[in-house]
Amino acid sequence: MKTDGVELGTGKSYAPVDGVNRGVSILDFILRIVAVLGTLGSAIAMGTTNETLPFVTQFIRFRAEYKDLPMFTFFVIANSIVCAYLVLSLPLSIFHILRSSAQRSRILLIFLDTAMLALLTAGASAAASIVYLAHKGNAKANWFAICQQFNSFCERASGSLIGSFGGVIMFILIILLSAVALSRR
Template identity: 70%
Template sequence: MMKGSTIEGGGVISRRKGLARGLSIMDFILRIVAAVGTLAAAIAMGTTDETLPFATQFIRFRAEFDDLPSFVFFVVANSLICGYLVLSLILSLLHIVKSSAVKSRLLLVVLDTIMLGLATAGASAAAAIVYIAHYGNPKPNWFAICQQYNSFCERISASLIGSYLAAAILVILIIFSAVAISRN
């Protein structure tokens, strides 16, 4: 018999199953955390607006998230990712019960990678606009608006946290799935 693959009281096999089950449970928990992060990011960005009075009460300046296509893309991307993460919980539960499922793990790796690209694109597009809002760009005469729209800028900046958190968790999920696949 080969060393390391012997079954002495089920030691090697039970350790592998225990590791796979532990990875599957962490996968499930991380998917929930990432779904909450993307949902919070989409809600925070999607409900952001601020109105500033001008000289009179009839003339007002208004800043809304949908004034900028990058923010709309951010909200749509995070909403799609949240929906995907909630649906992927079904497969994640399957992996807790049946740790040897390889094809469904491969499917999750591919879909998680696509969602990681979408999360990165949405967060990066919004981050570029948030940077301009905070610091402006003097060459094309784009002024920083965050001195006037404090609440607006705080909310759009905070919404990026949930999206980048979800992107980081998706990277971890891809690594977990790769480790689980390599163990089978």
Template identity: 65%
Template sequence: MKGGSIEIGEVSKGASQRKGMKRGLSIMDFILRIVAAAATLGGAVGMGTAEESLPFVTNFMQFRAEYDDLPSFVFFVLANSLVCGYLVLSLILSVFHIVRSSAVKSRVLLIVFDTVMLGLLIAGASAAAAIVYLAHNGNSKANWFPICQQFNNYCQQASGSVVGSYIAVAFLIILILLSAAAISRH
């Protein structure tokens, strides 16, 4: 800056740095969407394939535990599947933001849909976490006994799926914050 005026090189340098910062945020957004999609897919597949059979008296009579025995687990699988599908589809907009880092309206749209998907994912993960807690600990006041002592593999798989879903929740929160930061730098 000379004598109170800004040189052209300083202005273009600042604009270039801002554009580079937005592009970096867009690349990070793309990577986080892929990781979050993988976490939700893992949660849905893990819970959807959770099943275990235990013999009762003879091998012809068995107790079975499957994810679709409990509506909360069905909701969990559906919520994770929907969020995974959304995240895969939102990769298109994420690539658009890498190419055109100055887009604002599409970022606002992503924030809105990311927030809706975050709510859906938290609802599904919370419902499943409550059932997993009961499966591990039971509830003596309601006379519900823990089943994880008998169905150990089933409970481990269900617990892992819930953890994967909460990891995706954390990534969605970070995605919302990244999009808000990219908009605020506009």
């Protein structure tokens, strides 16, 4: 028998847990939308990054594109995959708002979120290492810093990392929130 949110004879409360889980689910949904925007913006920013510099004559030019570096291509693909996953996970996140006691679907999302976190972190880290080399170079390996010449290219590539690492932070928060919601059951 239940009365005023407390099951008689057991002392267990059920209404406050559902309310907290609903709040966690709403926050999960909001964080997923923020992560969608971050990963989509990063993929678009990096995917449209290019710069052309004239050389001595008008007919010879140096061009830098994101496609020239496989790590940047991986970055765009990883952010695109994660963005698509996040969009596809939004209905399940809405389901968790409506049914805050759902456990199996929440466990599935934790596993998939963790896999996407790993993919996003790998893509962002690979791109960050190349951006660092573009800014600083490496004298021992005879890699020269190109950002003095391709300033716009480097600024855009650096800026695209912000949204991606923001997505990493959002995923960490999403996973922690899902764990909290599961532990409250």
